[in-house]
Amino acid sequence: MLEKRLDDSGSESDDQGSGSGSGSGSGSDNDSDNNDNNTSKSKAGSGSDNESGSGSESGSGSGSGSGSDSSDNEKDDGNDSGSGQQQSGSGSGEGSGDDDGSGDEEGSGSDDDGTEHDKSGSSSRSSRKGANSSKDSLKSEKQDSRSGYMRRSGLDEDLQMWEENPDVYGIRRSGRERKQTDRMQIEKDEAKPKKRGNRRRSSANWHSSDLSEQSDSDDDTPKKKKPPAKKPPPKKKKNSKRGSSSEGSDSDNQQTRHSSRGNKVSYKEEESDDEEEEEDDEDMVDVDWSQSQAQEDENTQTIEKVIDKRIGKKGAVGMQTYIYDVKKNGDPNTDFDPNDREQAEEQYLIKWKGWAHIHNTWESNESLLTQKFNAFQVKGMKKLENFTRKEDDLDIVRRRCSPEEVEYMEIQQELEKDLFTSHLKVERIFAEAEDNGETYFYVKWENLPYAEATWELENLVEEEFPDHLEDFRVRERSTCTPKQCPALKHRPKFVPMKCQPDYLGGDNDTLELRDYQMDGVNWLIHSWCKHNSVILADEMGLGKTIQTITFASYLFHTHHMYGPYLLVLPLSTLNAWQREFAKWAPDMNVIVYLGDRDSRKIIRDYEWTSSSKKIKFNAVLTTYEILLRDQEELRDTCSWSSIMIDEAHR
Numbered sequence: 001m002l003e004k005r006l007d008d009s010g011s012e013s014d015d016q017g018s019g020s021g022s023g024s025g026s027g028s029d030n031d032s033d034n035n036d037n038n039t040s041k042s043k044a045g046s047g048s049d050n051e052s053g054s055g056s057e058s059g060s061g062s063g064s065g066s067g068s069d070s071s072d073n074e075k076d077d078g079n080d081s082g083s084g085q086q087q088s089g090s091g092s093g094e095g096s097g098d099d100d101g102s103g104d105e106e107g108s109g110s111d112d113d114g115t116e117h118d119k120s121g122s123s124s125r126s127s128r129k130g131a132n133s134s135k136d137s138l139k140s141e142k143q144d145s146r147s148g149y150m151r152r153s154g155l156d157e158d159l160q161m162w163e164e165n166p167d168v169y170g171i172r173r174s175g176r177e178r179k180q181t182d183r184m185q186i187e188k189d190e191a192k193p194k195k196r197g198n199r200r201r202s203s204a205n206w207h208s209s210d211l212s213e214q215s216d217s218d219d220d221t222p223k224k225k226k227p228p229a230k231k232p233p234p235k236k237k238k239n240s241k242r243g244s245s246s247e248g249s250d251s252d253n254q255q256t257r258h259s260s261r262g263n264k265v266s267y268k269e270e271e272s273d274d275e276e277e278e279e280d281d282e283d284m285v286d287v288d289w290s291q292s293q294a295q296e297d298e299n300t301q302t303i304e305k306v307i308d309k310r311i312g313k314k315g316a317v318g319m320q321t322y323i324y325d326v327k328k329n330g331d332p333n334t335d336f337d338p339n340d341r342e343q344a345e346e347q348y349l350i351k352w353k354g355w356a357h358i359h360n361t362w363e364s365n366e367s368l369l370t371q372k373f374n375a376f377q378v379k380g381m382k383k384l385e386n387f388t389r390k391e392d393d394l395d396i397v398r399r400r401c402s403p404e405e406v407e408y409m410e411i412q413q414e415l416e417k418d419l420f421t422s423h424l425k426v427e428r429i430f431a432e433a434e435d436n437g438e439t440y441f442y443v444k445w446e447n448l449p450y451a452e453a454t455w456e457l458e459n460l461v462e463e464e465f466p467d468h469l470e471d472f473r474v475r476e477r478s479t480c481t482p483k484q485c486p487a488l489k490h491r492p493k494f495v496p497m498k499c500q501p502d503y504l505g506g507d508n509d510t511l512e513l514r515d516y517q518m519d520g521v522n523w524l525i526h527s528w529c530k531h532n533s534v535i536l537a538d539e540m541g542l543g544k545t546i547q548t549i550t551f552a553s554y555l556f557h558t559h560h561m562y563g564p565y566l567l568v569l570p571l572s573t574l575n576a577w578q579r580e581f582a583k584w585a586p587d588m589n590v591i592v593y594l595g596d597r598d599s600r601k602i603i604r605d606y607e608w609t610s611s612s613k614k615i616k617f618n619a620v621l622t623t624y625e626i627l628l629r630d631q632e633e634l635r636d637t638c639s640w641s642s643i644m645i646d647e648a649h650r
């Protein structure tokens with residue numbers, strides 16, 4: 001059954017979601033929170049669920065992707081030269097006049113449908129006639145070529161006619177110089193052996209005006225700005241890629257970038273073709289595939305996201321604006337008059353690729369460009385353009401919208417800012433490594449998946465996140481890790497829990513189980529002593545989560561059953577479980593097994609076992625979908641001492 005389900009969901013992309021979500025930090029997961037909102041709940045020691053809506057999300061994702069792709073293609077067919085135009089020419093030559101838009105439509109419409117021509121709004125009968133006859137010849141040519149026979153003389157005539165009167169066929173619908181020709185030319189150049197050199201040269205030329213402009217300003221202000229201190233590739237563990245938002249996917253991207261450069265369009269909704277080309281060319285300059293990755297890292301910094309903008313004090317940019325440096329040395333962006341044009345400038349909060357949000361810096365256009373020509377290259381300037389364009393658009397929309405709509409937009413923006421602020425907080429430190437005599441800690445940030453965890457220097461971690469560091473050290477030292485537990489095989493005699501044990505809630509004395517919750521816990525313990533699997537069913541919100549956690553904590557403390565416990569939950573309740581565990585059973589090492597493939601691998605590599613290959617966590621929280629996907633890993637790597645399922649009726 002499980003296998004079948006896995007097959008069923010096999011088409012899902014595994015990695016979809018690294019980015020998103022809130023939750024437990026990984027959010028990525030595609031599982032649906034769709035299935036919640038049920039009126040009744042249950043947890044069971046046994047039980048099985050299997051209704052995952054796992055397929056849905058990826059389905060829609062791929063659907064929309066392919067949809068847009070194909071539409072793009074059609075459009076291109078209509079516009080581009082080459083064989084596609086033979087077809088579009090036949091359908092659109094007449095009457096298309098010089099309207100590119102209609103030409104496109106026709107081109108993408110159909111090539112040999114007579115009705116299409118009537119629709120195309122031709123303006124002159126004679127031209128239509130001429131076009132029809134030439135269309136006919138083209139049509140027959142196409143038929144011939146389709147059937148494998150090419151009438152050479154007819155073709156030659158047609159070709160000649162095309163060359164002489166390209167407009168007749170809608171090949172060239174306006175007198176304006178067509179960009180496609182250039183592109184074709186470049187593509188031809190690229191096909192030559194020295195492909196990269198050519199590309200780079202051409203793109204360098206393309207940038208030449210830019211460069212000269214910049215170099216002027218550089219000459220004026222020859223400041224050197226250092227890049228943010230680089231993270232090292234830690235040596236201790238294999239999976240030591242530079243932690244980054246798309247660290248895992250990063251490498252993937254780099255691999256695919258060779259072949260799928262053109263596909264970049266998909267995530268840039270608003271960019272015109274020119275811009276795409278522009279960016280492609282930019283990339284040609286920036287990325288030298290013949291150089292090692294390390295060298296590229298050394299020389300470039302990439303804008304991953306522009307988060308915010310402000311009017312800031314001129315020069316209050318760069319490393320001095322790291323949040324921790326501001327805390328230590330004060331904010332350079334104080335004591336200035338925002339209305340004083342001499343002093344003020346527009347600045348942007350930049351999230352750098354490969355760096356945690358605590359290393360975000362404020363930058364101005366100038367500071368970014370200065371860096372580009374001094375210490376390192378800044379890639380991803382397009383993001384900045386897009387950001388400013390979006391802001392401008394929003395300003396326009398704001399002026400047109402009703403106050404309610406404006407308020408809604410502002411709330412959305414606030415929420416987004418809050419989300420970014422949460423990424424400045426550590427959720428968990430989960431590994432340590434040495435590199436070049438320096439110690440680094442692997443840090444998972446709040447509301448970001450493990451794939452976006454980053455290695456941070458010991459000094460910084462000690463200064464900024466001492467509590468989390470201490471928690472990590474306690475966990476690493478803990479001897480309460482899963483091992484053979486006699487009580488598992490030979491269940492003890494049931495002894496009721498008469499009052500709330502001290503270990504429950506850790507140092508928090510305010511937490512107290514309610515009477516009926518004590519009853520529930522005792523019933524769970526009693527059932528466990530009898531080797532019974534059970535379903536705990538109750539009204540919503542009465543505290544089944546807490547009772548279950550108390551039960552696990554009881555086994556942990558009373559019978560030294562340190563797990564591993566597997567908790568399978570709907571994604572929507574996972575956060576609550578994580579929170580309640582931290583509150584009621586803080587001494588248990590609970591990990592959240594969630595996220596894209598990279599994240600899950602990181603979890604298995606770092607959170608799962610100690611250096612002696614022994615399981616080092618006490619409980620795992622995961623979802624049905626992940627369980628189905630990673631059933632082998634979850635089944636084979638652990639001998640679960642107990643399985644608890646929330647919303648088991650699913």
Ligand SMILES: Nc1ncnc2c1ncn2[C@@H]1O[C@H](COP(=O)(O)OP(=O)(O)OP(=O)(O)O)[C@@H](O)[C@H]1O
Pocket residue numbers: 040041511512513514517538539540541542543544545546547576
């Ligand atoms: N003894 C308690 N002390 C403090 N807060 C409690 C207690 N019991 C329950 N709560 C709070 O009540 C809320 C609901 O609890 P919980 O989520 O455990 O209920 P549930 O039965 O699992 O709910 P649902 O049926 O929606 O899953 C939570 O915010 C929880 O912190």
